[in-house]
Amino acid sequence: xxxxxxxxxxxxxxxSTVSRVLGNKxxxxxxxxxxxxxxxxxxxxxxxxxxxxxxxxQHSNVIAAVVSSVKTNFxxxxxxxxxxxxxxxxxxxxxxxxxxxxxxxQRSALMTVIERPVMGILLLSMALSDDNLTLLKESQIxxxxxxxxxxxxxxxxxxxxxxxxxxxxxxxxxxxHRHIGFAGLDQYPNTGxxxxxxxxxxxxxxxxxxxxYWVQSGDYSYESGLKAMQQYGGKTDLTGxxxxxxxxxxxxxxxAHLFGMRVPDDLSIIGIDGTExxxxxxxxxxxxxxxxxxxxxxxxxxxxQLDLKDQSVKNKQEFVPIKITERGSVSPxxx
Amino acid sequence: xxxxxxxxxxxxxxxSTVSRVLGNKxxxxxxxxxxxxxxxxxxxxxxxxxxxxxxxxQHSNVIAAVVSSVKTNFxxxxxxxxxxxxxxxxxxxxxxxxxxxxxxxQRSALMTVIERPVMGILLLSMALSDDNLTLLKESQIxxxxxxxxxxxxxxxxxxxxxxxxxxxxxxxxxxxHRHIGFAGLDQYPNTGxxxxxxxxxxxxxxxxxxxxYWVQSGDYSYESGLKAMQQYGGKTDLTGxxxxxxxxxxxxxxxAHLFGMRVPDDLSIIGIDGTExxxxxxxxxxxxxxxxxxxxxxxxxxxxQLDLKDQSVKNKQEFVPIKITERGSVSPxxx
DNA sequence: AGTAGAATAGTAAGCGCTTGCTTTTAATTT
DNA sequence: AAATTAAAAGCAAGCGCTTACTATTCTACT
Numbered sequence: 001x002x003x004x005x006x007x008x009x010x011x012x013x014x015x016s017t018v019s020r021v022l023g024n025k026x027x028x029x030x031x032x033x034x035x036x037x038x039x040x041x042x043x044x045x046x047x048x049x050x051x052x053x054x055x056x057x058q059h060s061n062v063i064a065a066v067v068s069s070v071k072t073n074f075x076x077x078x079x080x081x082x083x084x085x086x087x088x089x090x091x092x093x094x095x096x097x098x099x100x101x102x103x104x105x106q107r108s109a110l111m112t113v114i115e116r117p118v119m120g121i122l123l124l125s126m127a128l129s130d131d132n133l134t135l136l137k138e139s140q141i142x143x144x145x146x147x148x149x150x151x152x153x154x155x156x157x158x159x160x161x162x163x164x165x166x167x168x169x170x171x172x173x174x175x176x177h178r179h180i181g182f183a184g185l186d187q188y189p190n191t192g193x194x195x196x197x198x199x200x201x202x203x204x205x206x207x208x209x210x211x212x213y214w215v216q217s218g219d220y221s222y223e224s225g226l227k228a229m230q231q232y233g234g235k236t237d238l239t240g241x242x243x244x245x246x247x248x249x250x251x252x253x254x255x256a257h258l259f260g261m262r263v264p265d266d267l268s269i270i271g272i273d274g275t276e277x278x279x280x281x282x283x284x285x286x287x288x289x290x291x292x293x294x295x296x297x298x299x300x301x302x303x304x305q306l307d308l309k310d311q312s313v314k315n316k317q318e319f320v321p322i323k324i325t326e327r328g329s330v331s332p333x334x335x
Numbered sequence: 336x337x338x339x340x341x342x343x344x345x346x347x348x349x350x351s352t353v354s355r356v357l358g359n360k361x362x363x364x365x366x367x368x369x370x371x372x373x374x375x376x377x378x379x380x381x382x383x384x385x386x387x388x389x390x391x392x393q394h395s396n397v398i399a400a401v402v403s404s405v406k407t408n409f410x411x412x413x414x415x416x417x418x419x420x421x422x423x424x425x426x427x428x429x430x431x432x433x434x435x436x437x438x439x440x441q442r443s444a445l446m447t448v449i450e451r452p453v454m455g456i457l458l459l460s461m462a463l464s465d466d467n468l469t470l471l472k473e474s475q476i477x478x479x480x481x482x483x484x485x486x487x488x489x490x491x492x493x494x495x496x497x498x499x500x501x502x503x504x505x506x507x508x509x510x511x512h513r514h515i516g517f518a519g520l521d522q523y524p525n526t527g528x529x530x531x532x533x534x535x536x537x538x539x540x541x542x543x544x545x546x547x548y549w550v551q552s553g554d555y556s557y558e559s560g561l562k563a564m565q566q567y568g569g570k571t572d573l574t575g576x577x578x579x580x581x582x583x584x585x586x587x588x589x590x591a592h593l594f595g596m597r598v599p600d601d602l603s604i605i606g607i608d609g610t611e612x613x614x615x616x617x618x619x620x621x622x623x624x625x626x627x628x629x630x631x632x633x634x635x636x637x638x639x640q641l642d643l644k645d646q647s648v649k650n651k652q653e654f655v656p657i658k659i660t661e662r663g664s665v666s667p668x669x670x
Numbered sequence: 671a672g673t674a675g676a677a678t679a680g681t682a683a684g685c686g687c688t689t690g691c692t693t694t695t696a697a698t699t700t
Numbered sequence: 701a702a703a704t705t706a707a708a709a710g711c712a713a714g715c716g717c718t719t720a721c722t723a724t725t726c727t728a729c730t
Contacts, residue, residue: 001393003686014710019688029708045473050450052686054386056715058336062447069411076404083432087440092447095430097418105422112397112427115385138380222615250615257617280557280585281616282592338716349680354718364678387716391685 002046010040022048054117062092063303064113067124068100073247074275074292075124078146081296082122089304091119103129114139120303122146122296127189142306146299147292149190153315157298159290160319161191165198168242168270168288170205171324176333177240177268178208183228184218184248192217192244195272199242220244225251234259239333240268246277249285253329264331274325283328291320337381345375357383389452397427398638399448402459403435408582409610409627410459413481416631417457424639426454438464449474455638457481457631462524477641481634482627484525488650492633494625495654496526500533503577503605503623505540506659511668512575512603513543518563519553519583527552527579530607534577555579560586569594574668575603581612584620588664599666609660618663626655 004018011018013033020028021037040046054060063086067075079095086093098109110132113121121136121143128136133154136143145156165182172180182199185192196215203210216231218224225248232238243249249271256267263269263283271278274289298318305313339353346353348368355363356372375381389395398421402410414430421428433444445467448456456471456478463471468489471478480491500517507515517534520527531550538545551566553559560583567573578584584606591602598604598618606613609624633653640648 001686005686015687016689016711017709019686020709023688025689027707033708047474048450049390049452049686051386051389051452052715053688054715055384055390055686055717056688058715069415073408079432080404087443092443093431094447095432096428097414097430108422108427112429115383117384117386139382222611247615254615254617276557280582280589282589336716340716350717351681351719352679354716355679358718360719362677368678384716387685388718389685390687390716391718393685 001049002044003049004046006044007037007040007046010044011036013037058117060117060119061090062094062116062118063120063122063300064118065093065095065122065124066109066113066126067095067097068126069097073277074147074273074290077275077292078124078296078299081293081298082300083296084293085297085300089300091300094118098126100125100127103132106132107135110135114141117141119307120144122299122303123148142303144299144302146295147290149194149317151190155302155313155315155317157295157302157318157320159322161194162198162201163319164272164288164290164322165195165242166202167198167322167324168195168272169199169202171270171286171288172240172242172268172330173202173206175240175268175330178206178333179214179238179240180208180210181214181216181228181232181236181238181241182210183216183241183243183252184220184224185215185244186219187217195244214238218244218248220248222247222251224248225253226255228252229255229259234261236267238267240270240330243269243271246271246273246275246285246287248272249287249329250277250281253281253285264329268330268333270330278325278327286327286330287325289323289325291322294320336384337379338384339381341379342372342375342381345379346371348372393452395452395454396425397429397451397453398455398457398635399453400428400430400457400459401444401448401461402430402432403461404432408612409482409608409625412610412627413459413631413634416628417635418631419628420632420635424635426635429453433461435461438467441467442470445470449476454642455479457634457638458483477638479634479637481630482625484529484652486525490637490648490650490652492630492637492653492655494657496529497533497536498654499607499623499625499657500530500577501537502533502657502659503530503607504534504537506605506621506623507575507577507603507665508537508541510575510603510665513541513668514549514573514575515543515545516549516551516563516567516571516573516576517545518551518576518578518587519555519559520550520579521554522552530579549573553579553583555583557582557586559583560588561590563587564590564594569596571602573602575605575665578604578606581606581608581610581620581622583607584622584664585612585616588616588620599664603665603668605665613660613662621662621665622660624658624660626657629655 004015007018008015018037021034083093096109096112098106123145125147147158149156149158216228229252241252243252249269261267271285271287274287278285278287339350342353343350353372356369418428431444431447433441458480460482482493484491484493551563564587576587578587584604587604591598596602606620606622609622613620613622
């Protein structure tokens with residue numbers, strides 16, 4: 001293995017000089033030295049040993065993203081945002097996967113990144129167990145949750161889930177719909193509950209109280225959508241459905257088609273997320289779109305501030321604006 | 336920061352002992368010592384500094400996957416396979432993204448993993464530039480390309496692209512189709528050329544020479560499928576289409592629908608990849624399915640052999656079996 | 671009781687790099 | 701030409717861990 005010592009010997013300078021040249025420390029050497037060192041490094045095929053550097057610096061320019069493999073597929077967009085913004089500041093990105101559910105696997109993933117001096121940790125749609133959250137906090141490494149909100153103190157950047165539920169429902173209400181289902185959301189965590197609250201609020205504004213069967217829970221998956229629509233049945237009195245995710249929406253859509261219903265004429269559907277999936281089905285799905293890319297960008301900025309010792313954002317909880325993207329799956333109610 | 340020295344002091348043993356206990360080195364200490372050390376570690380909230388360990392060991396149990404953000408979405412399955420198999424052997428997985436096209440970004444991604452002593456590198460659908468391939472080889476780190484074949488010496492695990500093209504086409508031929516298009520593949524790299532060769536071979540067997548317009552190139556994206564079908568037109572004499580990817584197939588499908596054609600009655604479509612996308616469209620897409628999960632598993636095994644100094648697999652090029660998954664997008668030709 | 675030999679534990683070197691401090695060299699001033 | 705100062709390079713410690721080697725116990729057998 002080629003080390004800075006080898007370069008130093010070849011060039012005839014001290015290792016410290018090589019280190020400084022390669023590290024671009026200003027005002028320490030002549031242009032000539034720089035040239036010689038760089039050349040030698042190239043010729044010898046030198047590769048920096050980051051482990052050694054990180055050991056002494058106790059710091060690195062690596063951002064770690066911990067991603068849960070979720071049913072719905074928006075992680076890619078967040079990562080694009082992270083990647084882009086990270087590159088802007090010269091940060092590198094490494095990603096580790098962990099199934100959201102299993103605390104043991106979560107822990108393993110966390111450990112992978114905590115055991116090295118990463119500059120910060122971004123957690124994408126991860127519902128960390130209490131133990132693991134403690135672990136994370138104790139590590140002293142800056143972190144921020146992305147795309148998922150919480151009702152405790154921890155820092156996150158996400159959409160406002162209640163607003164999502166509200167806006168989606170309101171959109172249908174404004175089109176004249178009154179009998180509106182909500183399909184595929186999970187009741188347990190924050191996300192599902194908040195969206196449901198928004199849904200109820202929008203209905204309450206027009207004095208509608210949802211029947212119990214209007215709300216079909218699930219896990220944001222395509223199958224959940226299928227199942228929800230099966231529950232509603234082919235001659236449901238529902239004229240509109242809010243789907244908890246794009247995949248749920250597609251499930252609802254396909255099952256509706258299977259029932260011989262036409263969308264949007266017989267049934268209006270609005271999805272949540274606004275991923276590219278919305279555009280590859282027919283009709284294309286109208287959706288409440290989350291700005292995942294921006295979450296990624298904001299996450300990096302957050303980490304950067306934390307890295308710069310700006311403690312004011314330590315536990316900041318931030319919402320990224322949502323918007324309605326009109327495509328073709330909603331039409332005015334005829335009733 | 337808590338180090339093994341702190342634990343050693345607290346327990347009253349030497350740091351070396353702590354290191355050995357925590358590293359589970361056999362036959363070096365009493366059960367009592369183990370207990371004390373473990374307890375102290377827990378109580379102090381000790382976290383291993385992997386940088387330090389990797390510095391001395393010049394090795395780690397981390398597998399790195401370099402992933403290009405491709406249009407078509409099978410990387411997830413490969414990663415599942417890697418993850419699963421890695422966990423089996425106690426390896427950790429880190430992933431870095433790189434847009435396949437840009438050599439500079441590729442290089443940055445490669446450097447991120449080369450500069451630390453990862454145990455091996457898996458490259459998912461990455462067409463590395465020559466420079467970067469050299470870099471990779473020089474690093475001495477075991478590596479293997481996944482899901483993409485090459486016509487040079489480098490090691491890879493993928494499907495047999497010629498067979499894919501052949502089997503897909505043959506499947507339609509066997510259903511009586513003779514006028515068969517091939518949509519959305521790129522002509523330039525290995526993959527596209529080989530699949531095309533397979534396509535031509537299957538047609539040649541029934542003495543059909545494809546018209547030039549039958550082959551519509553693209554980039555495996557949904558848009559490519561849309562475009563290809565637009566080229567074919569609503570009253571094409573084609574009765575079947577092989578799509579270069581599932582997304583292309585969906586594009587073809589939707590455009591066909593837009594033309595008022597019925598699938599599979601008016602047009603049969605067979606996709607390539609067999610991702611979950613096949614099941615969320617109507618009709619569901621018959622496809623040549625690649626076993627991406629298995630590629631991931633095999634990749635880890637390959638790395639493991641290399642790690643165990645089994646040089647016999649150094650440049651091994653391996654094919655993973657494909658299969659036809661029949662769904663609903665192909666019907667017999669009526670001609 | 672003495673001692674060989676196994677079982678445990680300790681000592682210390684060193685992995686490759688960064689960086690505070692010191693020394694040397696060059697440039698500038700008087 | 702000597703003295704002052706600035707620029708450039710070197711010295712050396714040390715980051716936290718592993719491991720070959722050495723030292724100390726403990727056990728068991730003559």
